[in-house]
Amino acid sequence: xxxxxxxxxxxxxxxxxxxxxxxxxxxxxxxxxxxxxxxxxxxxxxxxxxxxxxxxxxxxxxxxxxxxxxxxxxxxxxxxxxxxxxxxxxxxxxxxxxxxxxxxxxxxxxxxxxxxxxxxxxxxxxxxxxxxxxxxxxxxxxxxxxxxxxxxxxxxxxxxxxxxxxxxxxxxxxxxxxxxxxxxxxxxxxxxxxxxxxxxxxxxxxxxxxxxxxxxxxxxxxxxxxxxxxxxxxxxxxxxxxxxxxxxxxxxxxxxxxxxxxxxxxxxxxxxxxxxxxxxxxxxxxxxxxxxxxxxxxxxxxxxxxxxxxxxxxxxxxxxxxxxxxxxxxxxxxxxxxxxxxxxxxxxxxxxxxxxxxxxxxxxxxxxxxxxxxxxxxxxxxxxxxxxx
Ligand SMILES: Cc1cc2nc3c(=O)[nH]c(=O)nc-3n(C[C@H](O)[C@H](O)[C@H](O)COP(=O)(O)OP(=O)(O)OC[C@H]3O[C@@H](n4cnc5c(N)ncnc54)[C@H](O)[C@@H]3O)c2cc1C
Numbered sequence: 001x002x003x004x005x006x007x008x009x010x011x012x013x014x015x016x017x018x019x020x021x022x023x024x025x026x027x028x029x030x031x032x033x034x035x036x037x038x039x040x041x042x043x044x045x046x047x048x049x050x051x052x053x054x055x056x057x058x059x060x061x062x063x064x065x066x067x068x069x070x071x072x073x074x075x076x077x078x079x080x081x082x083x084x085x086x087x088x089x090x091x092x093x094x095x096x097x098x099x100x101x102x103x104x105x106x107x108x109x110x111x112x113x114x115x116x117x118x119x120x121x122x123x124x125x126x127x128x129x130x131x132x133x134x135x136x137x138x139x140x141x142x143x144x145x146x147x148x149x150x151x152x153x154x155x156x157x158x159x160x161x162x163x164x165x166x167x168x169x170x171x172x173x174x175x176x177x178x179x180x181x182x183x184x185x186x187x188x189x190x191x192x193x194x195x196x197x198x199x200x201x202x203x204x205x206x207x208x209x210x211x212x213x214x215x216x217x218x219x220x221x222x223x224x225x226x227x228x229x230x231x232x233x234x235x236x237x238x239x240x241x242x243x244x245x246x247x248x249x250x251x252x253x254x255x256x257x258x259x260x261x262x263x264x265x266x267x268x269x270x271x272x273x274x275x276x277x278x279x280x281x282x283x284x285x286x287x288x289x290x291x292x293x294x295x296x297x298x299x300x301x302x303x304x305x306x307x308x309x310x311x312x313x314x315x316x317x318x319x320x321x322x323x324x325x326x327x328x329x330x331x332x333x334x335x336x337x338x339x340x341x342x343x344x345x346x347x348x349x350x351x352x353x354x355x356x357x358x359x360x361x362x363x364x365x366x367x368x369x370x371x372x373x374x375x376x377x378x379x380x381x382x383x384x385x386x387x388x389x
Pocket of ligand 1: 007008009010011012013030031032033043044045046047125126127128154155156157158159160179267268269286287288289295298299300301302303304
């Protein structure tokens with residue numbers, strides 16, 4: 001294998017490129033946007049399993065250096081009454097715990113690291129077609145093309161590669177809600193560090209965490225049509241959230257009220273539980289192109305990094321590409337589908353009300369029962385083990 005074409009420069013694409021270089025393979029990233037995805041979104045949390053996967057390819061520091069610890073989620077109702085505390089599983093409470101960071105910082109760090117390791121990143125290249133005749137050729141929307149030995153689709157929830165591999169591939173389901181996110185400084189104290197606060201109001205849920213530097217990062221789950229918030233101005237979003245949480249006593253609402261216009265963003269949330277065909281004709285998938293779990297799992301980026309490292313591991317050890325991709329699917333399919341199904345049980349499509357109650361009940365019950373999520377958070381990738389086809 002001499003050259004891998006990675007389509008998409010988000011978390012999955014950059015982690016794939018980094019892992020491929022660690023495995024001694026060449027990779028080029030083709031990103032549709034002119035400047036990459038680094039302006040998108042607000043913040044995310046990388047779980048212990050995501051950090052473990054980064055550690056396998058000597059990249060854990062990229063997250064540790066620009067993040068803060070997130071040990072637990074404090075659940076409260078709309079009357080500001082405590083419902084329970086959900087402790088996020090970690091292999092070693094003294095050292096590695098889930099970490100929260102700005103999305104833009106993660107994109108930038110991964111991109112810089114990929115380039116430092118010799119990866120070429122080409123912007124403004126949107127994949128539109130691919131053909132395999134011995135090697136694989138990628139065709140872009142600017143009428144250019146390029147060839148390689150393998151094409152990895154890391155092109156996100158609305159992946160083009162997914163439909164090139166299988167024109168009948170399922171489309172992601174809209175969950176029935178958008179997430180609005182934002183950031184504001186010096187409104188809520190950073191006195192309770194290391195915690196997320198999650199509020200279950202009368203009509204919707206929201207939450208926040210405050211970084212050590214005093215910046216509060218918040219989110220609100222808004223039940224609505226898929227496109228309903230697409231063109232909304234920040235003032236409209238602020239007022240929509242004001243109506244949704246009117247009558248509730250929730251600290252997050254204070255942060256929302258004080259947030260500057262340019263800090264608002266809204267995004268529709270999808271779910272993709274299963275993709276029947278993972279690989280075909282010199283092409284495969286990683287990250288949201290392959291599986292989309294509800295954001296409530298906070299696992300999308302971590303699972304994307306696991307995919308990336310496992311794929312590189314397979315390609316490093318198994319010379320026959322078809323056999324390597326078969327092993328990749330064998331190692332990953334059950335796990336990624338289980339994550340999506342777990343998320344769907346917590347907060348599923350089209351029905352946020354009862355399911356919000358379910359997640360709250362689930363969180364409360366976890367205080368008295370032995371946690372059963374270790375399979376998810378404490379997953380370990382042994383990079384030094386030798387894989388066989
Ligand atoms: C509101 C919200 C909050 C979330 N919070 C968390 C969290 O706390 N923790 C967590 O782990 N996950 C979280 N997630 C999920 C996480 O963001 C994603 O799972 C993760 O970023 C997946 O990355 P990706 O690289 O697969 O896709 P993306 O980040 O979507 O990247 C895909 C890239 O491919 C490019 N692209 C698309 N089509 C083409 C094409 N045809 N040709 C070339 N390039 C193309 C796009 O421009 C983009 O840059 C959250 C998601 C949402 C919506």
